[in-house]
Amino acid sequence: MGSAVERTDKHVREYLLYRGFTGTLKQLDSDMKADKEKGFRVDKIIDQLQQLVQNFDLSGLMEYWLYLDRRLFSRLEDMYRSTVNKLRTSLYRYYVINTIQKGNLEKTQEFFQRQALDLQGQVEWRDWFILPFIPAPEQNPAFGQYFSRQWADTFLVSLHNFLSVLFQCPVLLNFDAEVQKMTSLTEENDQLRQMIFALQTESRDQKDGDQMVQHKLPLYVQNMDRLGDTELDLVWSQRPSSATTTPSRNFLSTFLPQGKRTLVKAPPITLGSSPSQAAVGRKETSVNQVTADVGRRSGNPRRSSERFLLYSGASPQTQESKGEDVDPTPAKNLSGESPDSSSRGEGGLPVEQPFIKLSQEEYGEHHSSIMHCRVDSSGRRVASLDVDGVIKVWSFNPIMQTKATIMSKSPLLSLEWATKPDRLLLLGSGVGTVRLYDTDAKKNLYEMNISETHPRILSLACSPSGSSFVCSAAALSRSGSADSVPRLPIPVSGQLLLWDTKTVKQQLQFSLDPEPVAINCTAFNHNGNLLVTGAADGVIRLFDMQRYESAMSWRAHDGEVYSVEFSYDENTVFSVGEDGKFIQWNIHRCGVKQSDQALPPDATGPFVLSGYSGYKQVQVPRGRLFAFDSEGQHVLTCSSAGGLIYRVTNDEPALERVLSLGGHKAPVVTVDWCSAVDCGTCLTASMDGKIKLSTLLAQKS
Structure with missing residues (x-):
């Protein structure tokens, strides 16, 4: 109990100091001495x-x-x-x-x-x-x-x-014991889930004639389903036939409670059905519910109600007259069709759009191009990094507010939120160091010297357990600069290291076959058993984090791999490369594509911003180039004027454009999708330092 009292006294002193109650603080210190x-x-x-x-x-x-x-x-x-x-x-x-x-x-x-x-x-x-x-x-x-x-x-x-x-x-002092109890129960539940998952995997029979290439993929990964057999079958049985059979998953969505992961799906259209029958089968969204959801975000229920009416029933001319942001050009999908034509079923029946754009706000505290913009696992804070090395930690719910500003003497190249506790931020520099920063206390906890021979920390990924993190370190380019453009034809040398966050020591260095190469992007699966990486040599490598060895690797792109993510069920991996392709890979069949889609040039970079007098700024991709919604059925990508949302399909083309977020005057270089609340928020960051927060409401059918 004594330790709990000391911690509570410390929190009370910090609270009084924050509120400016200096008189009360002096009296508290006097009483504590006596x-x-x-x-x-x-x-x-x-x-x-x-x-x-x-x-x-x-x-x-x-x-x-x-x-x-x-x-x-x-x-x-x-x-x-x-x-x-x-x-x-x-x-x-x-x-x-x-x-x-x-x-x-x-x-x-x-x-x-x-x-x-x-x-x-x-x-x-x-x-x-x-x-x-x-x-x-x-x-x-x-x-x-x-x-x-x-x-x-x-x-x-x-x-x-x-x-x-x-x-x-007293009741106030019980919080520490309750936190420890909840942490213990959470860890125990995770262990039990893994045991159940392993038993289900071992008992599952392999199908006859399946020509699976296993390589060194461990048994607990074969036929792996993110939700488990029973739950996944139930989810798939509820999805329409037009939905994809291999949904992808936003990495941040694994931290949400199961009840938050509501399916977002397009309503099935029956051949020959009348418009009235289709309308009856479609679930309506309550205006009051939308107003309440957005009112919590903006603090203005009336404004939220108006915004809902605009996006749900008003014509484009009405929207323009009321001052709402409207994309003047008709949206087209990758096949060149407009959404009006692509969203109509048999007989010209309109198919309900998956999202309603409720609002779009701007965070403008940066004065140079953004490199990274990430939401933490709880969906409460955002960390954004610009090319000048300035980091802003800010919140957007219920109001947009800057929580901390971090200035760095050395250039910063990467950042990542820790998972446990989620207030910690990992910052990778261009001089071979990684800092662990406490966003609540606003101070550096540790600074780790990663490598002198490979000083550029290109990517950071924290294990879901919070006990370790992976960092990618690369050597300087031939020109000696951290970001030479265009990229060298021969990839520079690199290292992939595993560090323990508790002891702040390096645990091991991964083998990067066939040669040590710079790793551009990294991502864990939901329980940290697998790690996927994309490298400058165009190769995707999948690592078994229980054995700490490479499970398989394959050449994925002509040029560098810029972004990789696991799908929602974690049976596949999505990647975006320098060749401008968005590809889905089956991790149980090494190098086998499930879909291959070409993206517009402004979605993959290098990104170019032209100005007056022939000024031109070129930026290679650093942050995440695509992000999924909570169910992996829709993906957000970059573009020259704002974020674009596509529906992931099982047909050709693999991506169907459904919504243009717009709002930017400079190329968008990184995106993120926060689905921690019912009204999901898309973050799009551009080269002029502006970050747009587009609040979407999922249309549930």
Whole structure:
């Protein structure tokens, strides 16, 4: 309990300091210095009593015991009163014995003179009044036991135990025990899930004629399903036939509760059905519900209601007249069709759009091009890094507010949120160091020297357990700069290292066959058993994190791999490369494509921003180039004027454009999709330092 009190006192002091209650803080410090209960630290109370006994301070001893009796013992039930009296008697005897052992007979006589009126009527003290007059009291049979070390130790232990049981924790102090309990239960649940998952995997029969290329992929990964067999089959049975059979998954969505992962699907259109029948089969979204959801974000229910009406029923002309952001050019999918034609079923029936764009806000605290923009696992904070090395930590719910600004003397190239606790931020530099930054305390916790020969920290990925992180370190390019453009035809050397976040030490270095090459992007699966990487040589490597070895690798792109992510069911991997392709790979069949789609040039980079007088800024991809919604059925990509959302299909083309977010005047270089709340938020960051937050409402059918 003592440690919980100290932590609570610290939090209270920080709160008072943050609120500016300096007078209350001074009074708190004064009261804490005069605290006779020693912060409920029983050992300190025992030390105080012993100090009074050793100093022969009878007045202080009596006063301190009287305080404890008035403050603590008086609140006990009557059945404990006899125990308190016995402890007080033993304490006074402990004092008297100490005066005799130290040869201070004056203090012995003083005790009996001051306590004569109180003690002479008590049976347990009747024989003790002759103690000062006995020549050798330690040899007297009646008093000999009190001079032994065993009696003193027994008394002190009894008093210590009694006080420990007596102190009851206030409700405020129980938070630490509750947090530890919840953490323990969460870890136990994760272990049980893994055991169930392993049993399901072992009991599953392989299908006849399946020509699976296993390589060194471990058994627990074969036929792996993110949700498990039963739950995955249930989800697939509820999906329409037009939906993809291999949905992908946003990496951040694994941290959400299962109840938050609501399916977003296009309603099936029955051949020959009438418009009225299709309308009856479609679930309507309540205006009040939308207003309430967005009202929590913007604090303006009326504005939210207007925005819903605009996007749900008003014509484009009406939207323009009311000042809403409207893309003046008709959206087209990758096949060149407009959404009006691509979103109509048989007989010209309109298919309900998967999202409603509720609002778009701008974060404009950066003054140079953005490299990274990431939401933490809880969906509460955003960390954004620009090319000048300035990091902003900010929140957008319920209002947009900057929480911390981090300035770095050395160039920064990468960042990643820790998973446990989610307030920590990993920052990779261009001089071979990684910093662990506490966004709540606004200070650096550690700075790790990763590599001198490979100083560029290109990518960071934290394990879902929070116990370790992977960092990719690369050597300088031939020109000696951290970001030479265009890229060298021969990839530079690199390392992939695993670090322990608790001991802050390197655990191992992964083997990068066929040669050590710079790793551009890394991603864990939901439980940290697998790690996928994309490298500058165009190769995707899959690592078994239980054996710490490469499970398989294959050449994925002509040129560098810029971004990789696991699909929602984690049976496939998606990647975007320098060749401008968006490819889905089956991890159970090494190098086998499930889909291959060419993206527009402004979605993959290098990104170019032209200005006056022939000014041109070129930026190679650094951050995430695509992000999935919570169910992996839709993907957000970059473009020259804002984010683009596509539906992932099982047909040709593999991507079907459904929504243009717009709002940017410079190329978007990195994106993220936060689905931690019902109204998901798409983040798009551009080369002019602007970050747009587009709030979407999923249309549930």
